[in-house]
Amino acid sequence: MAILILKRIGTMALMMLVVSLIVFLLLEIDKESVAVKVLGVFTTEEQRRLWLEANGYFEPLYLRYFSWLAGFVTGDLGESTVFRVPVSEILWPRLANTAILGVLAMLVLIPLSLLLGVFAGMREGSLQDRAISVVSIITTSVPEFASGIFLVAVFVVGLHLLPGTSTMIEGFDLTQLVLPVAVLVIYDFGYVTRMTRASMAEVMMTPYIRTAVLKGLPFRRVIVRHALRNALIAPFTVIMLQINWLLSGVIVVELLFAYKGFGTLLLEAALNGDIFVIEACTMVAVFVAVATQTIADLGYTLLNPRIRFT
Amino acid sequence: MENHMTRQPLLEIENLAVSYFTRAGEIPAVADFNLRLDAGEAVGLVGESGCGKTTVAMAIMRYLGGNGRIVDGSIRFQDRDLTTMGKEELRQLRGSAIAMVYQEPMAALNPSMTIGAQLMEVPRFHDGATHAEAYERSRELLADVKLADSARLMAAYPHQLSGGQQQRVVIAMALLSNPKLLLLDEPTTALDVTVEAGIVELIRELAQKYGTGMLYISHNLGLIRDTCDRVCIMYSGRAVEMGSVRQLFEQPRHPYTQGLFHCIALPSTDKLARPLKPIRGQLPLPHQRPPGCSFAPRCDHFAAGTCDTPGLKMHEIGGGHEVRCERWRDIDKDAVTVTAPAEAAQAVGEEVISVNDLSKYYAVRDRSVAAMITRRRVRYVKANESLTFTAREGETVAIVGESGCGKSTFAKVLMGLETATDGAIEFQGKDIANTDVQQRSRKQVSALQMVFQNPFDTLNPSQSVGSQIGRVIRKFDSSTDRSKVRSRVVELLDLVKLPRDFMHRRPRQLSGGQKQRVGIARAFAGNPSAVVADEPVSALDVSVAAAVTALLLDIQRRNRTTLLFISHDLGVVRYLADRVVVMYLGRVMEQGTTEEVFSPPYHPYTEALLSAVPVADTRVRKKRIILEGTLPSPLNPPKGCPFASRCQRKIGDICDTTPPPVLASPSGHAIACHIALAELAEVEPVFTVEQADAAE
Amino acid sequence: MSDTPWWKHTHPAVPELAEQLRDGKIKRRDFLRTATLLGVSATAAYTLAGRLTGETAIPRAVAQGSPKKGGNLRVSMFVKPVDDPAISEWSETGNLARQVVEPLAQVGTDFVTRPYLMESWQASEDLKTWTLKLRQGVKWSNGDDFGAEDVAFNFERWLDPATGSSNQSRFAGMTHVVTKKDAEGKDVESRVANEGAVEIVDAHTVRLHLANAELAVPESLGDYPALIVHRHFSDEGGDLSKSRVGTGPFELTDYAVGERAVMRRREGQHWTGDVYLDQITYIDTGGDKSAEIAAFASGQIDINDRTGVEQIPAMQQIPGLIVHDTPTAQTGVARFKVTEAPFDNKKLRQAFQAAIDHARILDLAYQNNGIPGEDHHVSPAHPDYAELPPLKQDIELSKKLLAEAGYPDGIEFDFVCVNSPQWEPNTCQAIVEMVRAAGFRLNLKVTPGETYWPRWDDWPYSFTSWTHRALGTQVPNLAYRSGGVWNESSYSNPEYDALLDQAGGTIDVNERIKIMAKLEKILQDDAVITQPFWRSVFVTTTEKVKGFAVQPSLEHHYNKVWLDT
């Protein structure tokens, strides 16, 4: 197991290295555009040249890459051109905010979708199955921006029940997270539910469930002891992948609700050409994604004795 | 045979009818089914796939899935009607009074629970046993099913066990609560023949020990003969004949039962003396069953007005022997003599394929820490080691062995899908062992073709039959003339006795046997001089298999093609091969003519293989040899004789340490063994025919 | 605002202006604007104007009941970095800084520039020497007295090329170009301050010496990069978020860029008198305008920085919100690159012009919140604006002209515009639809700013937004003079250039307007631009917010704002 973990971490490091190269090349290969982004459109060529010179941009590309990478590894993420502060000063608090949002969404999403999925898949083709399937397929078809706008129209403008933005100015306020979490969950729970349902339904069809039933076990026992464990292996991976998805999903939600998270930081950076923030955000996002993927793989191994013991 | 009427009936099925309800409507799976099973009695339920035998078992268990329903009749178990029983009562019965053993042991066990946990559930839920009691009982039963090291097994997961061990676990689970009735649904079909022998032996012993009534479902008459007291033959959802094993095997009355016996290649018989006679036609689909006798369209004794009237009943013909045939009195009960004309053995021609010291290793990269320390990072799976044999024109060479013996690897090397590690294969005078199929000339490729194992896999589902055959023709003749290709396709369809309009069919519109015929047509499209047939009929029902085998041999003889027939079924091999090569763990154990291999001197492995073959002939007495242990890992093969770890005739350390010499007789019969040939020659033959006055 | 006594030594042009006003030769508004720029105090100007015209001059910031003290004003605005006001590029930065540090002059909600940290200014006749009389008794929050030294220090910083302040170009007349050799021996040009450009006359008087005439000095002093920091600002790190010494009524107590900024009222009396609010909380609601509406709807904010025209209908639907507006000289122009075919064809351009109904575009794209444009880029808000006969849409004429231009079957070309703010693509879409009837098939290419701005003066036909400038000649100087720095249309007309020079040297408003009329007519006839409208700007508040009026540059003047709870 230790070997497996080490191996996975090695793969992860390699992946991050390649991603860093891609990000670097994508954003910094054209140094002229870097200068334009950092100094602004209305600067003279002379000013840009001076800046490039001062910041070592006339070094060969690979040297630039290595010094950039070294900076990254040591936590020097550069300075935001829009915010004019070190990127790390804004990035980490924003990431923490998104983590709060993400964890809350997951706390709602996971039990909800697993429960519904298991409930539906347990008796495939039943009324409860049909109902859950229909609801989940409909909610999955509504884009986040649409459900967000409607929830605001109904609960904020119409009913005055909930706060319209989630800026958390007066300190942490759970009511401000209700709508963002709702939007995230509404869009995503259908997918996880359907995956869980499919997995559960498949397990319910397997010969070993037949064995368990024909062993004379009570239905509850068959479900809880025999079906669930096997049925939850696939959704586990799906759920871990949702963390990757969440990093995308929060962009729309954070924008809609003015939540000061990682998603809006990245989006605004991208729209404003805040190059070092883009780089840092992307690297962090990919790191989180790759790390969860790694955890998912390892967890899958742990959950699945067929892999664990070979 | 005791008169079962005097005994207490354990299970009585009366007028059972089961249907599945689909969008297409009601599909009757079982109709008018009656069966009585006494305590301690073993009844065999035999039939080809789709005949409804598993449905009967599942109806007893009341487990018919979402769309299956018992539409008529009753199933009484110990005088309680299972068909009307409440859920809770049923649950208490399941797994305790009635238990079941399944076809695929691997699938039947929960992959994420330990063996122990799965076993212990039975006493815990049925007998209210404590954890400790349940553990103890489970462990004891594991020992009972002859699984050594039961404590370790209790903590193991299913995938860590071999197939045979898994099935023993399933049997142990079934027996844990001392069931009165044990349903066995093809319990050995998924297992290798030597493993099967061990399981069958175990079932027989346990049934005696526990006095359990058994309903043994199988398509293999040989297995039924070994395990059951009475037999019920099913065809197309109905029982067609029922009686004691002796009654049925010696005097089959129903034309279908008779046909079945004609389809089986018995290892005790000779292909020339008793050729296979397939049943013509094919099983009707449930909604296409004819009125009256379902077998009527395939029956030689069909009489209009009699056989096609609905509601045919079983007729008692004495001694508990029943048959559902209106004309049973008119059919000669010894009609087994209807034989196809015996064909003379053919003279063999010159060598076509010559395999010389062929080896094929696969490199396996070991990434464990231990391997890093010992620097043995790369290890080799020796799939084939020093194979040497030849095949001549017009000859059928059988390559026999259990799964993992390397026969398929050899086929791949021969076909050029893999290249050899060492050695040579001479084909038409050229060494092709290291020539990838892409590098072979078109002539070489077309001269060496293959028939594959799985009929459901052998044809591309998205292309029509005609275009698949046509592609081969275009490829080998480089002929692009559409009409020429088309006429050749028609020719080939004629050759494999398929209607010409099958050209436009998609594979999914074909039955398994028809697909396999197309596969044969495809293989012979380029007029090959040699054809490799990799278990071509193992997945087919007996009646279909017989027809396909006969067809294959017929074409082979006519074209004087060399046939390399890969099989694990010694019955078929005996029937059709001229020469036999027995393989074990990538090595040749024994080779020679069919007669030589099937009679002493045997290699101990050959001997064990032969004894494991179920024989559906009550007159044949068979020596029982049960192999212990499992196949060694090909990654780490034994130093000496590969078979030493399981050999019933192991003579000592020499077997473990020294590779055996090849003992060859002048005729070319070769055995790789440390035991002297003379000693082996004195071994009692595996099969002895009890009565000299056998029909043949 | 401030009560400044009548300053005796007004600019020589003022009496003349007053005369013209009295004679009805110039409008009151024009008088006010020009007079204040020349150094007449706003109150004085208003009083004078009132006396001269008989109207009562009341500033727009009207009394709204009796002010209450206390409260927290929650403002929705991008919270941009607050470091050095001198280099800030964003009005948002200026608004944050403005609460802490203050400018010498301020443009009021009525467009009128007034002295702020000054008591008055006075320009020489040639407009080259400006004397700034600083306000006395103003204290820095650290207790220091505010004085000439602070102002001199700020000018020094602004003019130092190392600072990188945009004020350097605003006060270009105080600098000259020097050529230096860089490390590689290449010539590098940069601007440095002229010797003696800033003269400290006494503790509260500073005199600026410019090399050329400059009328807009007071407005430049009121612009957001011209906030006056303490003389030790550089020594204390040059960062306002760290060194929070200021003259303003508030201090920055909590600040996270991109999220929030909290201003608390300083102890003690501010020099402008009572400041009612206890606290101002700036809340960054992000780039999504619907989030801001939701914030208003759920009572999370009291006021926003600006309201997009596209938000107004929604704001109006929410009870308790007031949308304030003020007209400005901000605009956008669709302009041809007149040096490039086919736009070098004047007939074609005129055909295009004839196809435009300016008022209709204003209605569609800006919901009629502004003044229709006249395609010459001089605003009625400018003191030197000359009214021309209104332009009329004439599709038939347009078709005819287009045919004459050689395109009887119409013409197809690309029209490039930036994707935000939204009124720009909206305006462009309205134009595209409008001219279709005359045979112009325009392919609208909406691009992000990142694509648009690097080439903004390069596109053959594109739409550019322009901010407002004090005088009618300022934008034409930049945009339509031959070789002008921002001449995006590449328009070049010696006659036009000459008129521009002439107007620049003419202080007499009527004379100037006469010149402007010619100037405007030339540009209009040459049909270089389509200028659909002059747009208003908007700010939304809740009903609780009192004492507020929109400042045309969207500056936050919250000293007299109070919350009615």
Next chain:
Amino acid sequence: MMTEQVVGETAPPSVVRQTVRSIGYLKESPVAVIGTAIVVFWSLVAILAPLISPFEPTATILPFARPLTPAPDGGRFLLGTDQLGRDILSRIIWGSRTVLIYAPLATFSAYLVGVMMGLAAGYLRGSTDSVLSFVSNVILSFPVLILYILIITTIGPSGLNVVIAVTFASAPGIMRIVRGLVLDLRNREYVAAAQTRGESAWYIMLCEILPNARGPLVVDICLRLGYVTITIGTLGFLGLGLPPPRPDWGGMVSDIRALAPAFPHMAVFPCLAISSLVLGLNLLADGLREISLRD
């Protein structure tokens, strides 16, 4: 299992008959029927846009009209108009063209690349597989919307670039699916049969393997079309989508979202349009999967 009768039928099945049959096939799942109906509905709307659209989609007529307001020159704004006075119904009708051009185009392009990669990786294995798998893992490790934002902000928003971005971001996922299918299918005996007659690798990949992978791929195409539709909408919402004035559902919502609380009709209808199309595609995928599982 055999689903069709073995008797009868002698003529070779024509393309038409095949199509008719596969549509008949859909009837087996009510879910698929509803899904198909929705998709076909929108396709017809897109095709017939010039005929059924009551107004020019870009014509600026009467701003802020509520639904059912009569138009000044006759007719009625059934779904109202937007802030520029454009008829919302007409814009939705014409917007279906944009969606039904770009989403399929992007999906098709992604499929072209993904299928080729997947075939090569799954069939050729070895270093080709390692390299392609690693590349796809790297791309898939980017949260997808972040990837889109990065690409679009780098190359700029335009229809073509959306297609490029979708291709870049989706191809690796498609590759994974195809690779998985190929890994299974390559062991089929008909593939071995093709190999033993010396067929070239590309023939086997394209003619023997690919057609048999179409079942799961068709399901995936439907899901992915829906997803791409949402993605294009979301990019439009974030201001990175297809530039105006071409009507685009996501862009329509984005343009008026500030007005949504006051003029819900401007947001509701485009949102309904996009959701219903995605729903149709999801239902179709669900139905197809259901049908394929039954056989």
